[in-house]
Structures are given as C-alpha cells and as structure tokens.
Amino acid sequence: MTKNIDQKQNFLKGIIKENPVFIMLLGMCPTLGVTSSAFNGLGMGVATLFVLLMSNIVVSLIKTQIPSKVRIPAFIIIIASFVTIVEMVLEAFIPFLYEQLGIFIPLIVVNCLILGRAESFASKNNLWSSIVDALGMGIGFIIALTVLGATREILGSGSIFEMKFVSEDANTFILFILPPGAFIALAYLSVLFNKISIKTFS
C-alpha cells in the first residue's frame, strides 16, 4: 500500500474519465428504470451515493479480515445491509421519495457499480482513497442520472423538476418517459458525453 494516489485525479475520474454511466456503463438497471424525471434520477443518485460511500468505507476497513474466497458474499452482505437501512430510513422520513423509487431501492443491492467499486477499488486501497473514490463515482452517477432524467422529463413531459414550461394539453414526446425512451436518451447522451470529454481532456 505504498503507492500514492493523486486524490484529485482519484476524485475526478469518477465524474469524467470513468463516469460509471456514460463511460463504464455500470448500473444500467436503475439508470434506465427510474430516470423518468429529473427528481427521481437525483433521488436515486443520492441513495446510491450513500450506499456506495458506506460500503466502500466498511470494505476498505475490514479488507484484511476477509479471506479472498468469500469476499464476494461478504461484500454483498455489507451492501445489502446498507441498502435495507436506506430503504427503512426513506420510508420513515421521506415517504414521498420512497413511493417514487419503489422497487428500485432494493435493486441498489445488485447495482454493479457498488460491487464493482468494492471489488476493484476499496478492497485494494486505504480508507481515505476509498472515500474519495466513492464520492467521485457517486457524484458522477448522480450527475449522469439527473441529466438523463432531466432530458427525458423535458422531452417527455415538458417540465423540469416538476415545473411545467408547456401548457397542460401540449403534445410531448411521451416515448421519452416510457422505457424505450430511456435507451434512446442514454445512447445519445453517452455519445455526446464521450465526444465532449475526449475533446476536452485528451
């Protein structure tokens, strides 16, 4: 554990170079499922960030105590516990968001972003780097989900964060709030993101 990681790079990579959604295409299930509005995307992103942060902290703290043959089940138990905690807390204190996210909260458990970071980063790096990594990746995930949600909401419902900017009867692209719209919007946003980030950062 002697190699020094540039923490700024470590933080930024999650947002740009290794953005979990647009570059690594991780965690597609919640990405496609809940982003029918900007607010839902944001809520899901924040919930995921919390679980990712907590699981990275715990995994990095106890990494030497877990025999490598059972590391995956151990990680999953840790992640699942935090997800359940998030679910209970949301239901108790933010019932509105809990209703909106519904089935997708338990599905954070199988979000490969979280397991992926635990396996490929937190189990090999120290506590501080893992926290920075989780924050970077989590914020990258939040940005991606919010942008995707906003795009779909603008096109599909003619509103952003529930604020309407077209009249009540206006015809909007309903396709974009339905599942196929998620794929289409994600694909175009990925292209756009890659184009911009390659031009700007290389």
Next chain:
Amino acid sequence: MRKKESTFINMVLSLMVITIVAGFSLGFVNDLTKGPKAKAKLERKISALKLVLPEFDNNPVAEKKLIKSDKVKDSIEIYTALLNNEFVGSAVVGSSNKGFSGLIKIMVGFNPDGQIQNIAVLEQKETPGLGTKMKDEKFLKQFRGKDPSSFNLKVTKDGGEVDAITGSTITSRAFGEATQLAYDEFIKNK
C-alpha cells in the same frame, strides 16, 4: 497487514461475524424507524382524509369500518366524518386491479347526499407522465360534486361521462371502476 488465508475456519468465522453484525445493525435501525414509519403512514391517511372530506372534528381513523367484499381482496375501509356529532360525509377507499400496471387505490369522499366531495389517489404504479395524470386537477375536477347515481362513471369511449386522460384510457377506466366500487359500498353502508 497480510490478507487472511482462505482456510475453512477463517471463511466461516469471517462470514459469521459479518452476518451477525449486519443482522444486529438492521434490527437496531428497524427499531429506530418503526415509529416514524407508522406515523408517516398515518399522516398520509389523515391528509388524504382532510382532502376528500368536508370539515370534521372527530377522529375518522379511530372509527373506521371494515367491510368484506368479494370484489376486492382486502376489505374495504370506510371512514365516517362527524362535525358536532352530525354526519357530514364519509370517505371510502376504492380500488381496482385493472390499472395499466396493476392496483390503483383511491379514497373517495362523499357528502351525505352521495355526491362526490373529492378524490385522492392513495396507491398507484401507473406510467409516470401518462397514467399518473389521474392525480392532476384537470382529471379530478370532473368528478367533484357529481352524484354517481346520475353520473355514469365509465369513460366516454365505453358510453360513460368521464373524459379519459389522453393516452391513458386503461388508467381512466380503472379509476372510474374504483370510484364506482367506493360509491356502491357507500350506498350499501350508509
């Protein structure tokens, strides 16, 4: 520090410790959130009641009636509202399984003449931006002040008088059905 060897005893022990810690912490959080969870649920019910009923001063939640019905799985809940011990209306929870994505549960408030006071949506899984428009004022306002005995709760496509939501005829149909169910129970248990 070296990684622990993957011996049988190490694997069993480490997994056991992790699961025990996880179990206890979940139990702890569950205890913490139990109260607020029940409170949030109750508050939602009360705010729905306030929305659909005229002014009342009793506690309808404490006096709810449960009616068995063969049309729905759960029993139907009826809340009676009193103001100065006089009957001012009751709220009936109607539901329909014919929504676009399953169950739709609504609370319909009736005044003593059987007119619809207001409707609140309690549970739904409809398509966001389409079926969820049933919560919008534009759709709900056509029900207010109507008496289902003279107002046909079917959508216009099926010969009724309800203006369906554009693109969500199925949702509108289920909504009408749930309202009808609530009305039938209201009449039966007046």
